[in-house]
Amino acid sequence: SQTIHQWPATLVQPVGSPLSLECTVEGTSNPNLYWYRQAAGRGLQLLFYSVGIGQISSEVPQNLSASRPQDRQFILSSKKLLLSDSGFYLCAWSATSGPGEQFFGPGTRLTVL
Amino acid sequence: GEDVEQSLFLSVREGDSSVINCTYTDSSSTYLYWYKQEPGAGLQLLTYIFSNMDMKQDQRLTVLLNKKDKHLSLRIADTQTGDSAIYFCAEKVGANNLFFGTGTRLTVIP
Numbered sequence: 001s002q003t004i005h006q007w008p009a010t011l012v013q014p015v016g017s018p019l020s021l022e023c024t025v026e027g028t029s030n031p032n033l034y035w036y037r038q039a040a041g042r043g044l045q046l047l048f049y050s051v052g053i054g055q056i057s058s059e060v061p062q063n064l065s066a067s068r069p070q071d072r073q074f075i076l077s078s079k080k081l082l083l084s085d086s087g088f089y090l091c092a093w094s095a096t097s098g099p100g101e102q103f104f105g106p107g108t109r110l111t112v113l
Numbered sequence: 114g115e116d117v118e119q120s121l122f123l124s125v126r127e128g129d130s131s132v133i134n135c136t137y138t139d140s141s142s143t144y145l146y147w148y149k150q151e152p153g154a155g156l157q158l159l160t161y162i163f164s165n166m167d168m169k170q171d172q173r174l175t176v177l178l179n180k181k182d183k184h185l186s187l188r189i190a191d192t193q194t195g196d197s198a199i200y201f202c203a204e205k206v207g208a209n210n211l212f213f214g215t216g217t218r219l220t221v222i223p
Contacts, residue, residue, distance in 0.1 A: 032209050043201070043215040044156075051209065090155055099144045099163070100205045104155035 002027035006091050006105035013112055019064075019078040021108050023091030026072065031093040033074040034102060035066055038088040050074060051096070086112045117204055117214040124220045131189040133217045135202035138183060142204040145178060146211065147187045150199045159187070159200075189219075197221045 003026045013019060025031055035047040046059045048066035056066050063082050067075045074091060088109050092102040116138045125131045137145070143164050148156040162169045162176045162185075169176045175188040185202055199218050203211040 044213045046210065049209060092156075094209070099161055100209070100211070101144070101146055101158050101161055102156075102211055103158065104148075107153075107155045109153070 002093070002103065004091060004093055004103060004105040006089075006108050008108060009106065010109045011111070013081050013110065015083055015112055016080050019076070019081050019085070019110070021076040021089055021091075021110075023074040023076075023105055024072055025093045028072070028093065028095065030071060030096060032096060033068060034092040034094070035074065035076050036090040036092065038090060038107075040087070044090065047076070081112045083112050086110055117202060117212050119200075119202060119214040119217045121215065122218050122220070124222060125192050126222050127192060127194060129192055131187075131192045131196065131219055131221075133187045133189075133200050133202075133219065135185040135187075135214050136183055137185065137202075137204045137212075137214075139204060139206045139212075140180075140183065142206055144205040145176075145185050146203040146205070147174075147176065147185075148201040148203065148213075150201065150216070152198075156201060192219075192221050194221045194223055 005024050034049045036044045038044050050056050050068045064078050088107050090107045091105040094102045119135050144161050146161040147159045149159050150156045160171050162178050167178050173190045177186045199216040201213050201216045203213045
């Protein structure tokens with residue numbers, strides 16, 4: 001069966017520090033991968049998605065970047081965090097065919113102070 | 114662009130039925146989904162419906178789709194305290210991406 005992991009689970013970082021959040025998927029090949037941000041009490045904002053290694057699409061201009069160095073690894077990064085980067089970051093995967101349902105990881109709670 | 118709307122809050126008594134509503138704007142949606150999010154956790158897929166269907170039932174969950182009105186609903190029968198969570202509807206437009214509603218916070222009163 002497929003599983004999706006995210007780490008760390010929680011992170012507190014000072015403004016101006018770098019960021020690296022990691023997401024890995026097991027039990028499937030060539031998944032589509034997604035990064036979302038969820039602000040407190042709000043819906044999901046799609047940040048990036050990837051349909052293959054090295055292929056990244058950005059949905060909104062921002063302080064963050066994403067990379068996919070391996071088929072089942074998706075990394076969210078920033079060189080200098082802003083206060084507004086605080087939120088709950090969710091990684092998800094979907095199969096390349098079928099109904100397109102996305103399966104979510106447990107999330108990373110990021111607080112920028 | 115795609116716009117998916119939901120009421121923000123719903124309260125029901127334990128044992129009653131809950132109905133969570135969602136409206137969307139893109140008539141080319143191929144699939145529509147319902148997700149559940151418990152506090153501090155990721156989203157859990159509950160069910161989905163293909164756009165050429167108008168109803169799908171899965172145990173206590175019933176999904177109704179009115180494609181003409183672009184209205185989707187999720188009915189939870191015999192609502193339990195463990196059903197308290199935020200529920201998101203989402204639509205699939207195009208090949209890969211889903212567009213999510215703002216979420217409905219369901220509170221079940223014992």
